[in-house]
Amino acid sequence: MSGRKKSTRYYLLALVLGYIAVLILLPIGALIANTFAKGGMTFLKVLCRQDVLHAFVLTFSLSAVAVVLNAVFGVVIAWVLVRHQFPGRNLLNALVDLPFAVSPVVAGYMLILLFGRTGWFYPLLQATGLKVVFSLPGMAIATTFVSLPFVIREVMPVLQEIGLEEDQAAYTLGANGWQTFWRVTFPGIRWGLLYGVTLTFARALGEFGALFVVSGAVSGETETATLFVFRAMDERLYQEAYAVSLTLAAVSFFVLLAMEALRKRIHEEA
């Protein structure tokens, strides 16, 4: 009886490990092997290329913008969705997930429809001299759009869980809304928020589709790390493509490790 159970457990473990190996470890292994096939120096040289450096700076800047905007608005939206009852609340709750459901390419295209040459806001942009599409503002909007749900979805359950009583206790002790938020509510949601921010950052780093449509991908100007990889493959600059891909993957991996640590922290607090 227990012998059979034991063998089932081994099969299950083997199945899981096999699945992970084929889908995750093998591709990563191939990437690492190919990157260093021509030695570590090639790898470093690639990373020092002007256009590669620029691409990374751009990727991290866009991710930072997305993180800041989505952290602030994400907390506000989560707050409103949890604490307020209003007509259309369920609709808003569903809309928040739209960036998960819509393909990033479509998201990029929607921005073109708004800000492009035939877009609704084009006359306004012309008048003010601002450029959105094929420039940084459009790319920032696209990155923010695709990574919008994470903070909201992480903060909402935490807010729900803490409930209202701690806030009410703070009010009875004389604290105003602002003091209550910073001293009571915020410390309660900080780990959830940080987790959401990490997910947002990881998602923003890897964004490709929406940026591809909206950026114009001009090397050294509007080319992010993922767009660089795409161009490098196209131009058969394989070593360049491998090195940048591996660097992106490595950053994401460390972000994931940080996330695991955070998740533990959240569980400890709960």
Next chain:
Amino acid sequence: MGISVVNLTKRFGEFTAVDRVNFDVKEGELVALLGPSGSGKSTILRMICGLETPDDGEIYLTGENATSLSIQKRGVGFVFQHYALFKHMTVWQNIAFGLEVQKFPKKEIKGRVEELLHLVQLQGYSHHLPSQLSGGQRQRVALARALAPKPKVLLLDEPFGALDAKVREELRNWIRRLHDEFHVTSLFVTHDQNEALEISDKIVVVNQGRVEQIGTSQEIYENPQSSFVAGFIGPVNVLRGKVEAGKAKVGEFEFALDSSFLEGHTDAEALIRPSDVMLDTAATSSFPKGQVKRVSFLGWGIKVDIVLMDGQIMTVHLTKERFQELQLAEGQDVYIQPRDAKVFTRKAAAQDYSI
């Protein structure tokens, strides 16, 4: 006057949760707001605190009209059933919170927090987080936190509700002693009649959003003004019967009625405390007969359940001595004489009181 509510009313949609409630709590009094769950007692407390807005009526705190004051300005201390301690703050920080946001001087804060830690007997715990404390300790921290900024009145919402029986008993005795020492005007909500009877100076009994009766423990126990109050406070037998020829006939028992209350009343209810019944086994007795169904040991006495002739069950409490004398056994016949009974008669839904 510590707290005064006048015609306080709260509606949630169609449902009237609190219906024209009036009562006073004198300066320095400890008053219980007692009622079953859903009676509106917590809503009353939350309106006094400012956590709910009344639809009608007024609230006075130490003589001042506080009805439209913000929560922050009311100067009330509030203790929640589930403590509502700030989870990420230490005991010390929790107690200091109110003093800090109310801008007490640093030096004073330190002294005050230490004083309160001493008061709630948690001196060694100032650096603990709430999650490291027991339920009783957490509630003491919550109490210290509420008292720290010297509130005008202290409101407690089922303060012992989440604790187990032994801790609850200790904590309520301790709160009574604390109150006797400091005399903070206090109002606490409870559904536990023993709690209310034991520690309060005065009880406000609430049912279905209305005040049923206000009085001291003794007044309410001995002289309930409605069958609800009689049934809710202390153990009681409720025996049902009819009004016949100016008397209440309840099984084999007959109770005289005041004729002025009888207009159209057909149903009668006799409320008899288990301790207000005399039993006899002598066959010569002229009192109504019943049969012992069950005998249980209560510690301080004996509980005897008796089946009456018409099938209703009556519970009687006997002292151990009396039980020894009677030598009661299950299945035995006994003769029953109520020493005291409250009889209520009614027509349709209305209830009236008579002797």
